[in-house]
Amino acid sequence: MKIVLIGAGNLATNLGKALQGAGHDIVQVWSRTEESAQALAAVLKCSCTTEAEEVVRSADVFVIAVKDSALSSLAASLKDGREGQLFVHTAGSMPLEILPFERRGVLYPMQTFSKNKEVDFSVIPCFVEASGKADEAMLISLSKTISDTVYVLDSENRKYLHLSAVFCCNFANHCFAMGERLLKEHGNLPFSVMLPLIEETASKLYSMSPQKAQTGPAVRWDKNVIDKHLQLLADEPGMQKIYELMSKSIHEVN
Numbered sequence: 001m002k003i004v005l006i007g008a009g010n011l012a013t014n015l016g017k018a019l020q021g022a023g024h025d026i027v028q029v030w031s032r033t034e035e036s037a038q039a040l041a042a043v044l045k046c047s048c049t050t051e052a053e054e055v056v057r058s059a060d061v062f063v064i065a066v067k068d069s070a071l072s073s074l075a076a077s078l079k080d081g082r083e084g085q086l087f088v089h090t091a092g093s094m095p096l097e098i099l100p101f102e103r104r105g106v107l108y109p110m111q112t113f114s115k116n117k118e119v120d121f122s123v124i125p126c127f128v129e130a131s132g133k134a135d136e137a138m139l140i141s142l143s144k145t146i147s148d149t150v151y152v153l154d155s156e157n158r159k160y161l162h163l164s165a166v167f168c169c170n171f172a173n174h175c176f177a178m179g180e181r182l183l184k185e186h187g188n189l190p191f192s193v194m195l196p197l198i199e200e201t202a203s204k205l206y207s208m209s210p211q212k213a214q215t216g217p218a219v220r221w222d223k224n225v226i227d228k229h230l231q232l233l234a235d236e237p238g239m240q241k242i243y244e245l246m247s248k249s250i251h252e253v254n
């Protein structure tokens, strides 16, 4: 398929490489700055632009992967002269309707992407939605060329999928960052000491539910240990609050 990438950030870089690797033709990259546009165009060996008017007029699909707060206005700037084209966005929390096009869709690959970190796209679940059945079928088959797991999911349910991803990825990672700080400040230990524990925590989830896999003082409700930990966090009111809320929440659901 002929594909135009609108955006040259973390997602566009990884998706562009995966699509090209699957044999699709990335015809052009647009980005707000020359620097980003040229960097991704060099990787994909295609043309690039920073001007909305210079974006090609037709392709099988235009993939918009920009900062969510810029999505609506940028999409509107691409409308003129591209009526009848299929535009899709890649955001978990943005509705299909945010795109001001007759043919519109969503291709949300659920993973944490960074520009310079290679990913195996085949294991990344992709969630698609489209305004018409033919475009939905087209997005399913496009997604299946890069991923083994493709779901059709509407905007309403995708909001909750994204919310769940924030808990499972962003909040979990924030916990890792707090752990990293405690290790550094008390004993100057490298974060790598935690990696086997983190790996086993994630690996257990392939065979049991997170709720069943829970261990630690909160699930056992060892009040003496919990109180000791809260004391250790006396100078860290933010972390103390999170510890207390998390412990109560673990205790309540188990």
Ligand SMILES: NC(=O)c1ccc[n+]([C@@H]2O[C@H](COP(=O)([O-])OP(=O)(O)OC[C@H]3O[C@@H](n4cnc5c(N)ncnc54)[C@H](OP(=O)(O)O)[C@@H]3O)[C@@H](O)[C@H]2O)c1
Pocket (backbone or CB within 6 Å): 006, 007, 008, 009, 010, 011, 012, 030, 031, 032, 033, 034, 036, 037, 064, 065, 066, 067, 068, 070, 074, 090, 091, 092, 093, 108, 109, 110, 111, 112, 113, 114
């Ligand atoms: N990263 C992830 O893990 C991930 C995962 C799933 C879905 N997504 C979705 O993918 C989309 C892109 O996210 P990302 O992480 O790839 O973002 P990003 O790395 O920050 O890239 C953002 C892109 O948007 C452009 N941009 C930034 N501000 C802009 C503005 N005010 N007006 C127009 N363009 C602007 C940037 O241009 P310049 O670089 O030229 O400034 C760049 O091309 C979002 O919808 C996000 O929800 C991301």
